[in-house]
Amino acid sequence: MLRLRPDGGVRLSEVAKGLASSSATASDAVSALVKKGLVSREQAADDRRAIAIRLTSQGQKQAEQAASWPDFLLSAVEELSQEEQTVFFRALTKMIRKLQEQGKISPSRMCVTCQYFRAHVYDDPDRPHHCDLVNAPFGDRDLRLDCLEHQERISAQT
Ligand code: SF4
Structure with missing residues (x-):
């Protein structure tokens, strides 16, 4: 922070x-x-x-x-295919969100809890989501875990 x-x-x-x-x-x-x-x-x-x-x-x-990932974790992640990295990152995002909802870790400024985030609004599997703030589509690989422009909203999407 x-x-x-x-x-x-x-x-x-x-x-x-x-x-x-x-x-x-x-x-x-x-x-x-x-x-x-x-x-x-x-x-x-x-x-x-x-x-x-x-x-x-x-x-x-x-x-x-x-703030940087330890080298051994980074090299392990690099062994994954691009598709596997995307799935891993999406699952990680969901886990963080669940732990936040349960009060086990502190809230962060993730896309999935942001009022600008629109999930799965496009057919493009590489870029199905939309950020209203920058008015652009983006994919799971670009979901952010700590965005400075994040605006909290009451109910989160997946
Ligand atoms: S403003 Fe930041 S946190 Fe919100 S949807 Fe856009 S990129 Fe994600």
């Missing part, structure tokens, strides 16, 4: 929501990262009373590493 919001920073309440934890727990986690020099707490540019949490340059480097 912090990696994707380098400019404005993130408020503590958003961090707590992202971690699916209380503000106190999120505050402890942020304090630990501040002590390690990975995160800074500064006055928010748009609200003098608010605190914005940002990655330091060292934190940014570590976040980039953490």
